[in-house]
Amino acid sequence: MKKDNKTVVYWLLTGCILIFIMVVVGGITRLTDSGLSMTDYRLITGTIPPLNEAEWQEAFEVYQQYPEFQKLHYHFTLEDFKDIYFWEWFHRVIGRVIGLVFIIPFIYFLIKKRLTASTIKKCLVLLALGAFQGFLGWYMVKSGLVDMPDVSHFRLAAHLTTAFLTFAATLWVALDLIYPEKKTINKNFRNWVIGSYILLIVQIVYGGFVAGLKAGLLHNHWPLMNEGKFMHETVYILEPFYKNLIENPSGIQFIHRTLAYFVVASIFVLWFKARELPLTMLQQKAINTLLILVGFQFLIGVLTIIYAVPLWLGILHHIGAFFLIAGMTFTLHRFSK
Secondary structure (H helix, E strand, C coil): CCHHHHHHHHHHHHHHHHHHHHHHHHHHHHHCCCCCCCCCCCCCHHHCCCCCHHHHHHHHHHHCCCHHHHHHCCCCCHHHHHHHHHHHHHHHHHHHHHHHHHHHHHHHHHHCCCCCHHHHHHHHHHHHHHHHHHHHHHHHHHHCCCCCCCCCHHHHHHHHHHHHHHHHHHHHHHHHHHCCCCCCCCHHHHHHHHHHHHHHHHHHHHHHHHHHHCHHHCCCCCCCCHHHCCCCHHHHCCCCCCHHHHCCHHHHHHHHHHHHHHHHHHHHHHHHHHCCCCCCHHHHHHHHHHHHHHHHHHHHHHHHHHCCCCHHHHHHHHHHHHHHHHHHHHHHHHCCC
16 A cells, blocks of 8 residues: 555544444434434434423424324323434434545545545545435435324345445445455356355345334244244235335345345355355455354344344444444455456
């Protein structure tokens, strides 16, 4: 890594860490039903929470006008409201901090001519992804303020997946600067890595569906579903059939838990195939780490289902997915170029 690239790399990696924190806080926000506690969006003044009892009471009265309070949290006191308000407020503040951390240094590096034309283009894509992620967050919350006290699981999955992809893209740009050298690659093996990567992204989308529909609270058995069945009859209860794949909580949980086997198998195949290749030390470490990460994530996923998604396991599963996408991104980068 060139000396003049170090500051840019640190900037990008700082962005990765902040996105990680935001995703974790977003998971806590979802699991604590805090996401609809702030019913409006104010870019500047929204960073300041209520500062006295009168402001808190005003915010609580606004919240009482929406479906979540009226249909779900009608028993809430002001103190209960403060608890859920914190996580949504914190989540939004981190989003604003990420925006500033990306935009201000980017302008500085442009002025100082510290970025190549290629890196400038990549950073503009990152900024666009970040802006789109913010829009999806607002769009998602909006869906839970109309009739039902739940956000659209489609919008939640889009919001979650975009966060993971923004992180992965940011890490990739940093890796391009850390490892600028060209190398000979095995295209066949790289394509296997890409296939595993796509499978993991699909699994993350379904993880968003599971979270959005609270499907993890169903069928809390493993390896079989309720009543000792591999596929419970509620999995295919909707008509037409395709709705079971995208709207039926039981069907979505079945797909998510079944896809987990394919994700594990695909990474095991990668590890097995890699044994036949001449590998650098970093490539070997990447593959071995990937196998460990997917094993950990699978185990946490099983425990999360068995214990019906307690907060700490839900967050740990969230974190495991994040580290897995990081490991997959690093592995793909090491076997590309």
